[in-house]
Amino acid sequence: MKRISLLGATGSVGTQTLAVIREHPEHFSVAAMAFGENIEKALPLIDEFRPKLVAVKNKWIAERLKAELGGREKIVYGLAGMIEAATFADSDMLVNAVLGSIGLEPTLAAIEAGKTIGLANKETLVTAGHLVMEQAKKAGVSVIPIDSEHSAIFQSMQGQDRTALSRLILTASGGSFRDKTREELKNVTVADALKHPNWSMGAKITVDSATLINKGLEVIEAHWLFQVPYDQIDIVIHKESIVHSLVEYADHSVIAQLGLPSMLVPIQYALTYPKRLELKQTKRLNLWEIGSLHFQEVDRQRFPAMTLAYAAGRAGGTMPAVLNAANEIAVQAFLDGEISFLEIEPLVEAALEHHKPDREPGLEAIEEADRQARAFVRSQI
Numbered sequence: 001m002k003r004i005s006l007l008g009a010t011g012s013v014g015t016q017t018l019a020v021i022r023e024h025p026e027h028f029s030v031a032a033m034a035f036g037e038n039i040e041k042a043l044p045l046i047d048e049f050r051p052k053l054v055a056v057k058n059k060w061i062a063e064r065l066k067a068e069l070g071g072r073e074k075i076v077y078g079l080a081g082m083i084e085a086a087t088f089a090d091s092d093m094l095v096n097a098v099l100g101s102i103g104l105e106p107t108l109a110a111i112e113a114g115k116t117i118g119l120a121n122k123e124t125l126v127t128a129g130h131l132v133m134e135q136a137k138k139a140g141v142s143v144i145p146i147d148s149e150h151s152a153i154f155q156s157m158q159g160q161d162r163t164a165l166s167r168l169i170l171t172a173s174g175g176s177f178r179d180k181t182r183e184e185l186k187n188v189t190v191a192d193a194l195k196h197p198n199w200s201m202g203a204k205i206t207v208d209s210a211t212l213i214n215k216g217l218e219v220i221e222a223h224w225l226f227q228v229p230y231d232q233i234d235i236v237i238h239k240e241s242i243v244h245s246l247v248e249y250a251d252h253s254v255i256a257q258l259g260l261p262s263m264l265v266p267i268q269y270a271l272t273y274p275k276r277l278e279l280k281q282t283k284r285l286n287l288w289e290i291g292s293l294h295f296q297e298v299d300r301q302r303f304p305a306m307t308l309a310y311a312a313g314r315a316g317g318t319m320p321a322v323l324n325a326a327n328e329i330a331v332q333a334f335l336d337g338e339i340s341f342l343e344i345e346p347l348v349e350a351a352l353e354h355h356k357p358d359r360e361p362g363l364e365a366i367e368e369a370d371r372q373a374r375a376f377v378r379s380q381i
């Protein structure tokens with residue numbers, strides 16, 4: 001029995017993680033869970049999975065939840081609460097599916113506590129990949145990817161000669177606007193942006209798929225997770241989202257992982273690794289039903305966020321944290337109707353230009369760069 005601490009339990013990845021656990025009650029249990037403010041969604045989940053510890057966003061939500069639950073579970077709040085859930089003594093593994101750079105400290109704390117990490121929160125590696133991977137190595141802790149592309153790469157590396165790896169190729173669906181020109185993007189609405197053709201995900205990452213900055217963040221995530229230089233990480237547009245990513249080796253053999261698009265597969269693999277279990281909730285891939293698959297080069301003019309992300313990744317230091325923080329604020333402003341879709345990228349670019357990078361930042365410098373980038377973007381909106 002693997003006992004899990006789940007951060008972001010009410011979110012898109014969080015609820016799918018619970019769906020995997022629900023299918024295998026003999027293998028997994030929920031020791032602790034954390035969510036933000038969605039009490040209505042959390043209550044039935046707490047009732048069903050019976051965690052011993054629940055962490056929420058703030059004191060006010062904690063008071064409301066206590067009143068509902070009547071003292072059966074321990075309830076904590078804030079970042080300290082999330083860290084308590086991530087390092088909970090009765091859990092074996094952290095599944096970090098919280099949204100945003102707030103996920104970083106809980107990951108670091110869980111590594112220090114020796115927990116296996118299942119990582120959906122890509123911001124952890126984008127903002128502080130060097131610290132996270134170094135600490136994980138020191139602690140002898142595995143960081144197992146949940147992001148589908150990284151899970152595909154991870155799966156395509158099993159049993160392979162790691163020293164002969166020559167390239168990672170991440171697939172990108174192109175998001176909700178992949179067939180639109182930049183001219184046509186001028187007047188797109190939030191509702192348009194949230195209609196992703198293949199994946200059903202949280203609002204923020206769905207917008208990030210439309211600018212392709214999500215893929216840029218994933219390149220940085222892959223760089224740290226697999227310790228591969230940026231020159232050896234490519235992206236290919238693949239609109240069907242069947243090939244989830246590929247790994248090329250020195251002999252030009254390419255190994256990929258395929259499947260119908262479902263986050264349940266990478267989530268379950270992270271929980272069962274190195275083993276596999278049946279997954280009844282997903283469907284078989286019959287390639288004859290799909291017929292044809294398409295691949296296309298990324299148009300950098302059309303998707304400038306791609307160039308920004310590679311540049312921030314290569315610059316390293318605090319730059320990726322600025323890229324991420326600026327984008328979080330800009331996307332929220334777009335979702336709140338404060339700016340248009342095409343204003344997201346220039347805001348991120350301006351934040352990167354405005355920032356004085358620290359080449360070898362510790363945790364504090366990263367968090368300061370994150371705060372400053374947020375304040376800068378807010379001042380520009």
Ligand code: NDP
Pocket residue numbers: 007008009010011012013014034035036037038039056057082097098099100102120121122123146147148199200201202203204205263
């Ligand atoms: P959602 O927006 O659906 O869920 C976010 C979760 O985080 C919710 O449970 C939310 O709680 C919680 N949360 C947000 N802020 C806080 C806070 N301050 N304190 C505590 N909890 C908080 O996001 P997704 O599930 O889409 O994404 C989660 C992560 O996984 C992201 O890093 C994303 O990039 C990554 N990812 C997601 C994929 C997907 O398919 N959705 C695919 C690959 C990666 P509440 O709603 O209760 O406030």
Ligand code: MG
Pocket residue numbers: 147148149218
């Ligand atoms: Mg992904």
